[in-house]
Amino acid sequence: MTAQPDFQQLNEALSEEEFEELDRFLCSDATSDETMMIDALDGYLTAIALGPVTLPTSRWLPGVWGPMEDDAPEFATETQARRIISLILRHMNGIVWSLQADPDKYEPILNTVTYSDKSKDYLDGEMWSYGFMEGVALARDDWQPLFSNDEAMQVLLPIYLLGADNPTPKQKSLTRTPAQREKLAQQIASSVAALYRFWLPSRQVDHAAEPRQRVVHKIGRNVPCPCGSGKKFKKCCGAASVLH
Numbered sequence: 001m002t003a004q005p006d007f008q009q010l011n012e013a014l015s016e017e018e019f020e021e022l023d024r025f026l027c028s029d030a031t032s033d034e035t036m037m038i039d040a041l042d043g044y045l046t047a048i049a050l051g052p053v054t055l056p057t058s059r060w061l062p063g064v065w066g067p068m069e070d071d072a073p074e075f076a077t078e079t080q081a082r083r084i085i086s087l088i089l090r091h092m093n094g095i096v097w098s099l100q101a102d103p104d105k106y107e108p109i110l111n112t113v114t115y116s117d118k119s120k121d122y123l124d125g126e127m128w129s130y131g132f133m134e135g136v137a138l139a140r141d142d143w144q145p146l147f148s149n150d151e152a153m154q155v156l157l158p159i160y161l162l163g164a165d166n167p168t169p170k171q172k173s174l175t176r177t178p179a180q181r182e183k184l185a186q187q188i189a190s191s192v193a194a195l196y197r198f199w200l201p202s203r204q205v206d207h208a209a210e211p212r213q214r215v216v217h218k219i220g221r222n223v224p225c226p227c228g229s230g231k232k233f234k235k236c237c238g239a240a241s242v243l244h
Helices: 016-026 038-050 057-065 078-101 126-137 150-163 169-175 178-185 188-209
Strands: 111-114 121-124
Touching: 016 038, 016 078, 038 057, 038 078, 038 126, 038 188, 057 078, 121 178, 126 150, 126 178, 150 169, 150 178, 150 188, 169 178
Parallel strands: none
Antiparallel strands: 111 121
């Protein structure tokens, strides 16, 4: 008998042990060097959750593993594929619910970093911000109204400075020291709350025009894959060695 899939628990927040389980898989040999670590994944999912439009899972899930098809993870079993994807989707849902409940209480998953003198642990928001900007890039045209708004761009600036691929020399000067980068990382939570509020009217219009169900309650091998590819689960994310 096939084990009951974890997609039935998509309405449950991840426990600390489940975060660690997901983190171990993302760091494991089953994934490529391009796969997002837990902090980058958190930033990526946050950008998708608060952005102006709702993206289908098939649009963003492959980006977790890397830019190329060869970056797809080598799941050992169908059960493992179900488990890991369910953890990612549950974390996405958890971000959505936390922002809806109170965006001012949102807490990003950030690391700390110690430099050669080991005098201090600095808050590190670079990989989180990189993930966030990757999430923005998925719907860059839809984000254009924010890019054209000087006040809103100031809200995005701490995240952009830490996560942009090609900052200008002037922008690089704002992230030169560990103390500068930590100060920017400390602003991420408030930036997320402000960005959530900026896009709230757009998301409400988007949802009214085309309602989408965010939570998948159950899945069997012969039903459509929750990633949105249109394939059966057993031919898509349920395949042991291939995601897409």
